[in-house]
Amino acid sequence: MTYAHGIHEAPKTFISKYIISFDHKVIAKQFLWYGIFFLGVGGMMALLIRWTLAYPGEAFPILGSLLFPHTNGVVPPDTYAMLFTLHGTIMIFYAITPILIGAFGNFCIPLMIGARDMAFPMLNMLSFWFAFLSGLVLLASLFIPYGGAAGGWTSYPTLSTLIGSPGAGQTLWCLAIFILGISSTMGAVNYITTVISFRAPGMGYFDMPLTVWGLWLTAILNAIFLPVLGAGVMLLIFDRVFGTHFFLAGAAATSGTGDPVLFQHVFWIFGHPEVYILILPAWGVVSDLLSFFSRKPAFGAKATALSMTTITILSTVVYGHHMFTTQMSPLLTQTFMTLTMTISIPSAIFFANWLGTIWRGSIRFHSPMLFSLGIVFVFGLGGLTGLYLGTVSTDLYLHDTYFVVGHFHYTMAASVLLGGFAGTYFWFPKMFGKMMNETLAKIHFWGSMVGLNGIFFGMLLVGYAGMHRRLYNPFVYEFMKDMTSINTMITISALIMGAFQLVFVYNFLHTLIKGKPVTDNNPWEVGTLEWTIPSPAPHYNFKEIPTVKCGPHELGNPNLKNGRDFQYQTEELVEA
Amino acid sequence: MLKKMIGILFVTFVVTQSSAFAGFWAGAVPPEIISTNGHEIDNLFMYTTWLNIVYFILVCAGLFGFSYLYWYKRSPKAYYTYGNKKEHLVVTMIIGAAVFLSIDLNITRMSNDDMINEFWKFPDASKEEVIQIEVLAQQWMWNFRYAGVDGKFNTADDVLSNHDLRIPVGKKVEFRISSKDVIHSLYFPNARLKADAIPGRITRLWFQPTKTGEFDIACAEMCGTHHYLMKAKLRVETEEDYKLWLGEAERLALAGNDVDNLDNYWGWKWEEQ
Numbered sequence: 004m005t006y007a008h009g010i011h012e013a014p015k016t017f018i019s020k021y022i023i024s025f026d027h028k029v030i031a032k033q034f035l036w037y038g039i040f041f042l043g044v045g046g047m048m049a050l051l052i053r054w055t056l057a058y059p060g061e062a063f064p065i066l067g068s069l070l071f072p073h074t075n076g077v078v079p080p081d082t083y084a085m086l087f088t089l090h091g092t093i094m095i096f097y098a099i100t101p102i103l104i105g106a107f108g109n110f111c112i113p114l115m116i117g118a119r120d121m122a123f124p125m126l127n128m129l130s131f132w133f134a135f136l137s138g139l140v141l142l143a144s145l146f147i148p149y150g151g152a153a154g155g156w157t158s159y160p161t162l163s164t165l166i167g168s169p170g171a172g173q174t175l176w177c178l179a180i181f182i183l184g185i186s187s188t189m190g191a192v193n194y195i196t197t198v199i200s201f202r203a204p205g206m207g208y209f210d211m212p213l214t215v216w217g218l219w220l221t222a223i224l225n226a227i228f229l230p231v232l233g234a235g236v237m238l239l240i241f242d243r244v245f246g247t248h249f250f251l252a253g254a255a256a257t258s259g260t261g262d263p264v265l266f267q268h269v270f271w272i273f274g275h276p277e278v279y280i281l282i283l284p285a286w287g288v289v290s291d292l293l294s295f296f297s298r299k300p301a302f303g304a305k306a307t308a309l310s311m312t313t314i315t316i317l318s319t320v321v322y323g324h325h326m327f328t329t330q331m332s333p334l335l336t337q338t339f340m341t342l343t344m345t346i347s348i349p350s351a352i353f354f355a356n357w358l359g360t361i362w363r364g365s366i367r368f369h370s371p372m373l374f375s376l377g378i379v380f381v382f383g384l385g386g387l388t389g390l391y392l393g394t395v396s397t398d399l400y401l402h403d404t405y406f407v408v409g410h411f412h413y414t415m416a417a418s419v420l421l422g423g424f425a426g427t428y429f430w431f432p433k434m435f436g437k438m439m440n441e442t443l444a445k446i447h448f449w450g451s452m453v454g455l456n457g458i459f460f461g462m463l464l465v466g467y468a469g470m471h472r473r474l475y476n477p478f479v480y481e482f483m484k485d486m487t488s489i490n491t492m493i494t495i496s497a498l499i500m501g502a503f504q505l506v507f508v509y510n511f512l513h514t515l516i517k518g519k520p521v522t523d524n525n526p527w528e529v530g531t532l533e534w535t536i537p538s539p540a541p542h543y544n545f546k547e548i549p550t551v552k553c554g555p556h557e558l559g560n561p562n563l564k565n566g567r568d569f570q571y572q573t574e575e576l577v578e579a
Numbered sequence: 580m581l582k583k584m585i586g587i588l589f590v591t592f593v594v595t596q597s598s599a600f601a602g603f604w605a606g607a608v609p610p611e612i613i614s615t616n617g618h619e620i621d622n623l624f625m626y627t628t629w630l631n632i633v634y635f636i637l638v639c640a641g642l643f644g645f646s647y648l649y650w651y652k653r654s655p656k657a658y659y660t661y662g663n664k665k666e667h668l669v670v671t672m673i674i675g676a677a678v679f680l681s682i683d684l685n686i687t688r689m690s691n692d693d694m695i696n697e698f699w700k701f702p703d704a705s706k707e708e709v710i711q712i713e714v715l716a717q718q719w720m721w722n723f724r725y726a727g728v729d730g731k732f733n734t735a736d737d738v739l740s741n742h743d744l745r746i747p748v749g750k751k752v753e754f755r756i757s758s759k760d761v762i763h764s765l766y767f768p769n770a771r772l773k774a775d776a777i778p779g780r781i782t783r784l785w786f787q788p789t790k791t792g793e794f795d796i797a798c799a800e801m802c803g804t805h806h807y808l809m810k811a812k813l814r815v816e817t818e819e820d821y822k823l824w825l826g827e828a829e830r831l832a833l834a835g836n837d838v839d840n841l842d843n844y845w846g847w848k849w850e851e852q
């Protein structure tokens with residue numbers, strides 16, 4: 004395929020190079036810094052929440068008296084509500100989305116499909132700066148009278164209307180999400196177009212690395228469903244600012260009546276696909292890395308790609324499982340339950356393929372591989388615990404308990420976070436031309452695994468015992484008095500988790516500043532297109548647009564004669 | 580002597596540690612079941628758990644087993660395959676089908692049966708005695724309403740109570756639930772049930788208590804700053820005690836309800852559904 008894609012000069016000024024940049028690699032790094040910053044903010048919030056749950060009424064050590072001088076360092080109840088609301092919002096929209104989609108999407112898609120940049124560089128630049136603006140609006144909402152939004156990240160009306168949330172915090176929250184929706188939609192349109200029209204000559208869809216598959220499917224879901232969320236929060240802004248009654252009912256609806264449940268439908272039509280928006284890139288990365296570090300082709304790569312596509316489609320028709328307790332009609336309930344269960348089939352298939360990939364491999368346990376294997380473990384737990392919430396009767400008990408919190412943290416937090424780290428360790432040399440320290444990376448991995456599982460398995464346990472969510476002090480209830488020790492264990496695990504992230508931050512910054520440039524352009528010895536060019540990738544990526552002659556996972560072919568155990572995608576396939 | 584001391588120390592250590600351990604696991608035990616059908620939910624939970632354990636063990640066997648066996652030093656040459664041979668596809672398909680047939684279809688059927696035979700099977704007041712109670716949630720309080728002497732809801736003689744719900748043991752109780760302000764969720768941990776309380780809508784719930792005693796009622800849906808304090812007491816009483824209490828409450832209601840206070844008429848007509 005030929006296309007007119009002019010090469011212009013590399014930018015020279017600081018602003019055009021690092022601030023208003025049109026280069027997908029720079030925008031990727033902008034998103035990475037942005038995401039890591041918010042990951043830190045959201046993580047600190049998690050620690051404050053966990054501290055309150057384990058030691059209610061006790062001052063948060065060191066920082067507490069600075070943050071909450073009026074209560075001598077104890078987190079007050081209204082602040083607690085703000086904390087869990089913003090923890091969820093920030094982690095989903097401002098940490099995971101920018102890292103997995105903003106950073107890796109931008110960085111990997113053009114490099115892995117052999118393109119010089121994204122299809123719409125201007126849109127790409129705007130996408131980051133809209134995200135930046137959105138972040139500012141969200142942070143600003145913390146410093147106004149009544150503080151930020153405090154109705155949960157789901158912001159169900161009527162709690163999120165003026166009835167339950169006075170002040171401008173919730174309005175600014177809606178506005179921030181709306182602006183972020185614009186940003187993500189611009190990014191998504193860009194990714195979809197780039198994958199469709201900028202693949203290097205010779206690269207069919209099944210010659211794309213599975214990372215690109217994951218990112219592409221994510222972009223499709225984003226483009227379809229973020230506008231739905233945008234519409235929802237816009238209507239909520241109307242209810243709050245212009246006195247409409249879309250989501251008001253009962254005594255509060257003074258003129259005509261709306262329905263608060265309507266918002267839940269709109270929210271979860273977006274919200275369920277959102278789970279897959281976050282996890283698909285991680286699945287793609289795992290599928291590739293397992294193959295690269297097992298030194299053999301991805302097992303059933305086509306089936307994996309098709310399973311991911313099937314899940315993408317199914318994810319659009321199961322959202323009702325979030326609303327069983329609102330009591331939809333039995334027929335609707337049964338339908339959503341059954342459809343939800345069908346997701347097991349494609350999930351089981353790619354799980355089998357992941358294990359098939361490492362089966363009879365020649366496994367090198369470098370840090371990206373450890374993180375990928377970690378994902379298989381935690382996503383296994385996350386997926387299986389979803390079953391209890393998909394069946395209506397058990398959901399009647401478990402809905403809104405910590406079981407749900409544990410389940411979605413296993414899928415969305417643990418798996419996606421590990422995926423983000425796997426990607427960071429793997430592509431760091433391509434991004435910055437330096438290698439992160441392997442020993443520190445492995446310490447980071449094991450520490451995180453202990454922390455993560457302590458936290459989220461603990462949550463499953465107390466959730467099964469009936470502890471419900473978003474409680475400032477659970478121990479006012481008789482039936483939760485026994486749960487003190489598990490809650491303390493969860494909090495200690497969270498502190499461990501937090502401490503080990505400092506190892507990552509140190510490793511990241513130290514390598515960036517003091518690390519030696521890599522001498523090897525292809526330290527992991529893999530054949531996808533980004534490794535055919537120097538590290539870090541030069542301004543326009545490929546001097547000449549490569550021609551693709553084989554798949555992305557050509558490893559371990561016994562007939563290779565060139566002293567390598569892998570082939571570049573630009574090389575003619577050696578018949579086995 | 581030394582041996583003995585070490586022995587005593589060891590035993591003490593084991594006993595204290597295991598009791599601390601037992602205390603730890605006590606936090607993972609659901610509250611006691613006080614309804615006729617609550618165990619259906621626990622049973623399905625355990626059934627799913629056993630199957631999950633089987634499959635998770637398989638995943639771990641693959642994950643750790645292959646990681647051990649195929650470490651590059653033990654397995655210097657990888658097996659070059661795309662995993663797209665006929666036998667590979669067959670195995671993958673079998674795994675997909677096995678998971679779906681053994682777990683998903685089973686638990687869906689069981690859950691559906693439980694819903695149809697128990698939780699959706701509301702008692703018929705024309706055929707049996709049903710205790711009917713209307714519930715209004717508000718920030719941050721649970722209001723309960725009994726029909727009173729005339730048997731009709733939202734009339735001057737209704738028995739009103741907040742934070743305190745009394746029901747007789749052994750009788751089916753049906754709740755109709757709504758909310759005054761924001762969305763709440765009426766949660767009976769001991770009956771394993773909850774139903775959202777939604778402004779402008781009426782949701783419903785029923786169970787039949789099997790044990791007398793005092794239990795927690797909670798609000799499970801985030802409803803504002805004091806969400807965590809929105810609790811009520813459930814008192815399951817013997818039929819005599821309940822009748823005694825209700826009679827007294829009805830007498831007091833007739834004598835003492837403020838007939839002109841419109842706030843007291845938050846109820847609605849109880850209709851067959």
Ligand SMILES: [Cu+2]
Pocket residue numbers: 274275278321322324325
């Ligand atoms: Cu969902």
Ligand SMILES: [Cu+2]
Pocket residue numbers: 716717719762763764798799800801802806809
């Ligand atoms: Cu409530």
